[in-house]
Amino acid sequence: MEHFLGFAIPGIPYGCTYAIVAVGLVLTYQATGVFNFAFGAQAYTSAFVYTKLVQNDQFPIWLAFLLSVVVLAPLLGLIFDRFLFRKIPNSNTTAKLVTGLSLFVGIPALLPVLFGSQNQYNSPSILFNPDTVYFRVAGTPVNGIYLSSVVVTAVVLVALVALMRFTNLGLQMRGAVESRRLVQLDGVNSGRVIATAWAVSSFLAGLAGVLLAPIYGQLQAQDYATLLVAAFAAAAWAALRSMPIAALVGILMGIADTVLQGYLPATSTLSAAVLPSLPFIVLVAALLLVPGMRRLQDDKDPLASVDPPPPPTTAAVRAPQLSRVIRVLWYLLLGAFIISMLSWMPKTWESVFNSGLAFSTIFLSITLITGMGGQLSLSQATLAGVGAFTAAQLANHLGLNFLAGAVVGAVLAAAVAVVLALASLRLKGLGLALMTIAAALFFDNSVFSQVSVINGRALTVQAKWVGLGILDVNGHSLFVVLMIVLVICVAGVMLVRNGTTGRYLAAQRGSETAAAGIGINITWQRIQIFALSGVVAGIGGTMLVIQQQSVNAAQFNYELSLAFVVIVITTGVSTIEGAIQAGMGFVVIQQLLTYLPARFGGTGLTFVLFAAGALTYVAHPEGILEFQKRRWTMRFQRLLFPDDPSSGPPAPRGIGGGDNGAKLPLGVPSLDGSHTGGVTPESGTGLEGA
Amino acid sequence: MRGRKVLRPQEVADPTGAPDGVSLLSVTGVTKWFGGIAAVRDVNFTVESGESVGLVGPNGAGKTTLFNCICGQLRPEHGMVQLGGTELGRLPTFQRARLGIGRTYQRVEVFTDMTVAEHLLVAERARYAGGQLWHDLCNRSRPTPAELKRVAQVLDMVGVGDRADTPVSALGLGSCRLVELARALVADPVLLLADEPSSGLDVRETQELANVLRTLQRERGMAVLLVEHDLHMVAQVVDRVVVMDLGTVIAQGTFDEVMADSTVRHAYLGTSG
Numbered sequence A: 001m002e003h004f005l006g007f008a009i010p011g012i013p014y015g016c017t018y019a020i021v022a023v024g025l026v027l028t029y030q031a032t033g034v035f036n037f038a039f040g041a042q043a044y045t046s047a048f049v050y051t052k053l054v055q056n057d058q059f060p061i062w063l064a065f066l067l068s069v070v071v072l073a074p075l076l077g078l079i080f081d082r083f084l085f086r087k088i089p090n091s092n093t094t095a096k097l098v099t100g101l102s103l104f105v106g107i108p109a110l111l112p113v114l115f116g117s118q119n120q121y122n123s124p125s126i127l128f129n130p131d132t133v134y135f136r137v138a139g140t141p142v143n144g145i146y147l148s149s150v151v152v153t154a155v156v157l158v159a160l161v162a163l164m165r166f167t168n169l170g171l172q173m174r175g176a177v178e179s180r181r182l183v184q185l186d187g188v189n190s191g192r193v194i195a196t197a198w199a200v201s202s203f204l205a206g207l208a209g210v211l212l213a214p215i216y217g218q219l220q221a222q223d224y225a226t227l228l229v230a231a232f233a234a235a236a237w238a239a240l241r242s243m244p245i246a247a248l249v250g251i252l253m254g255i256a257d258t259v260l261q262g263y264l265p266a267t268s269t270l271s272a273a274v275l276p277s278l279p280f281i282v283l284v285a286a287l288l289l290v291p292g293m294r295r296l297q298d299d300k301d302p303l304a305s306v307d308p309p310p311p312p313t314t315a316a317v318r319a320p321q322l323s324r325v326i327r328v329l330w331y332l333l334l335g336a337f338i339i340s341m342l343s344w345m346p347k348t349w350e351s352v353f354n355s356g357l358a359f360s361t362i363f364l365s366i367t368l369i370t371g372m373g374g375q376l377s378l379s380q381a382t383l384a385g386v387g388a389f390t391a392a393q394l395a396n397h398l399g400l401n402f403l404a405g406a407v408v409g410a411v412l413a414a415a416v417a418v419v420l421a422l423a424s425l426r427l428k429g430l431g432l433a434l435m436t437i438a439a440a441l442f443f444d445n446s447v448f449s450q451v452s453v454i455n456g457r458a459l460t461v462q463a464k465w466v467g468l469g470i471l472d473v474n475g476h477s478l479f480v481v482l483m484i485v486l487v488i489c490v491a492g493v494m495l496v497r498n499g500t501t502g503r504y505l506a507a508q509r510g511s512e513t514a515a516a517g518i519g520i521n522i523t524w525q526r527i528q529i530f531a532l533s534g535v536v537a538g539i540g541g542t543m544l545v546i547q548q549q550s551v552n553a554a555q556f557n558y559e560l561s562l563a564f565v566v567i568v569i570t571t572g573v574s575t576i577e578g579a580i581q582a583g584m585g586f587v588v589i590q591q592l593l594t595y596l597p598a599r600f601g602g603t604g605l606t607f608v609l610f611a612a613g614a615l616t617y618v619a620h621p622e623g624i625l626e627f628q629k630r631r632w633t634m635r636f637q638r639l640l641f642p643d644d645p646s647s648g649p650p651a652p653r654g655i656g657g658g659d660n661g662a663k664l665p666l667g668v669p670s671l672d673g674s675h676t677g678g679v680t681p682e683s684g685t686g687l688e689g690a
Numbered sequence B: 001m002r003g004r005k006v007l008r009p010q011e012v013a014d015p016t017g018a019p020d021g022v023s024l025l026s027v028t029g030v031t032k033w034f035g036g037i038a039a040v041r042d043v044n045f046t047v048e049s050g051e052s053v054g055l056v057g058p059n060g061a062g063k064t065t066l067f068n069c070i071c072g073q074l075r076p077e078h079g080m081v082q083l084g085g086t087e088l089g090r091l092p093t094f095q096r097a098r099l100g101i102g103r104t105y106q107r108v109e110v111f112t113d114m115t116v117a118e119h120l121l122v123a124e125r126a127r128y129a130g131g132q133l134w135h136d137l138c139n140r141s142r143p144t145p146a147e148l149k150r151v152a153q154v155l156d157m158v159g160v161g162d163r164a165d166t167p168v169s170a171l172g173l174g175s176c177r178l179v180e181l182a183r184a185l186v187a188d189p190v191l192l193l194a195d196e197p198s199s200g201l202d203v204r205e206t207q208e209l210a211n212v213l214r215t216l217q218r219e220r221g222m223a224v225l226l227v228e229h230d231l232h233m234v235a236q237v238v239d240r241v242v243v244m245d246l247g248t249v250i251a252q253g254t255f256d257e258v259m260a261d262s263t264v265r266h267a268y269l270g271t272s273g
């Protein structure tokens, strides 16, 4: 028993922070319908600012705490609410997810750009002295860090229960769960209730961040992602409904982690593989077992679907003349690009463009699964990694050529994707996002770290295994191979999109009910598209490895999976062009940023830019870049052919097509005026385009 | 795999092939609960092949819920649904559709990204489980001339032929209902379930719709189960009426019989409240 307590007690502080964030997640989800992916980033922000104020600017601890947690954290929440989430109709799950993801990716990348990345070590504990052992429980010393976490968590949870149970505001927040509009019909200012929920839950996130900071010696964004996923798992077990259950599961997870660490042999593969994935296992179990998680998608607002006039957006049809001009320009550009790459292109830029081609291939898999399949999958980098590591292992063990390995890798990636599809058959939207993020985390922590070494040495990519010498085109064989692979993948995606499968998928995006009603096997289509996107991602991953001539887990970690989605959403998820622009844009921007001072280099600012682009998803579900392109096309068109009737406004196409508010009554000012203003996102886009 | 299995309607529900005395659709003791309320309670009725039956009742009577039970979108707690004498049991929606149950929806369910003609093309393929990834990759899945011809025919019949290439997002509610109807009809269903097809249509369009339904039923022998609040249209289209209230069937018979029934008048005029 003493043994057990000795292992359990150190887990409590972790558990406390998990519990606090989980409670915050449940609170916002209940009161506003938003499952906030940005909480991890918000926690990190408060911790970052707190540490910076104390360590760099010599602020007293209480003042730093006041500024970072009491002022900054709720303020961030209010800003997100007011300027982002408030503008999203409640029924638009995808937009809520995408917005949260953009913040998740963008904020941690933005902080070092703003403040520089100096000294982020040894955050001070807020209440008690971290070095003092206050007392011992069963022989385990309890120091200030532990004590602070426990005391603060207890106080906060009790205060929260009191707020929800005994105050009018709490009652209204619980009412908002049922229906925002019903609450409003009762004369409650729902905007105020929602804002309060945001402020309170963001305060909780900030608090958890600052509590966690001293536990880790160094402040790292990754640790906060782990915090977030653990909190996801706890919230999922509570079916996003019950705060006490969420808190309890959170604390238990913290304890389970250290207890397992204590009992499992420290050096075993098992402990190396299982421990980091504990949140993953708990989250997947919740998604599979908690009935409430499967029913998340059901519309819980009885007034949200009053009556169904479809949105009267005019379709965008480019005038045929202009289409021809643009197609010719495209071919010219492509020709110029190929010729340049084979002749005068400097080596640096040749390699930049080469990696752009590999990324484009990976991003095509997002076009497949998200653009065509209408499913927001957050594990595409992982699938790419499965392909890459398979090829690399086969080469290292059997000396197999990488291109042959790519085929095997693609098949294996498809198999993983199919397993993922089968595990999440009943999940949509948020449920699927959580399942795929869990899968990404699992591979990241438990698989890739294991397979990226062989006999204790890092996996390598040796030139002889790549075997490109066969078709040596002036030393540009890599470019030729990457280009051919991309072209094949593009052709495949186009054929599928224009074929029966593509039409079935389009039907499913429009209405799953009606798709099943005309005889489409939705499950089978979904498995197919997952498999297909696995194939393309796997091939892309192998190409990336060939190009970068190295394989390591960091190339395919789960933050990248999220970032990839955000990037493609910015450039346009429903077109093949979108994927290619995303691939090229991603590498070209990174390269250009290297010419700026160091703080702006790396992936940081690139992620910030794309995340900012993806934040416009509500207004431009077709992708902000795609939107701008159409807008300019239309302008040109009106200049060139003023009489053409097809110079109408563009029709946006987003993920899941029709579900994005298409079923909201148009022109009827919504009761919840602040949210949609009676105009669906679709028509909003149309107006601006006109 | 499942997706490739071709189920022809004749296998189960050939209107002429069903043995004598077996109804095309028979609903026996179907009960569906939502929480504490029975939206449908112990409902029994049949539809013979080629027959046109009206299903009427006040709001919340359980008509749409019953449709969902027949199509497999909802699973009733008790009772069974048989098509051509075969129990549908736990058969998923898409397989029921391939057996020949066509459906339109009360809350319009169109494919937002598609044009009118595309709706019909996709329905035509799906009905016979056409479409394999392999065909797509070999570029062998373009619409065949026969398919295109059939689509054009159905569009003209329903009266939206002039809008074949319009995206549905540019259409009004009434036209969307017609597109839904055409989408159901293109697959040549043996039984059509139409949920309030006339709402959103004007008087003339409603009349045309009634004519189309009548013609199809007479000439092709398609059975129709029609939910409709417009009793005028019901009177024109159906042979027989089933009246529901609060989840149960309260009367069946010809239109005139049923309208003379005092329970029905009571339910409709709502003297209870």
Ligand SMILES: Nc1ncnc2c1ncn2[C@@H]1O[C@H](COP(=O)(O)OP(=O)(O)OP(=O)(O)O)[C@@H](O)[C@H]1O
Pocket (backbone or CB within 6 Å): B034, B039, B057, B058, B059, B060, B061, B062, B063, B064, B065, B066, B106
């Ligand atoms: N998904 C659901 N969850 C809970 N209750 C439901 C659900 N669907 C329907 N109901 C309830 O079941 C009852 C029957 O509804 P249904 O839509 O079948 O009626 P209806 O006869 O089609 O009415 P209307 O003429 O308005 O279309 C109603 O009381 C309704 O509130």
Ligand SMILES: [Mg+2]
Pocket (backbone or CB within 6 Å): B063, B064, B065, B106, B195
């Ligand atoms: Mg109904």
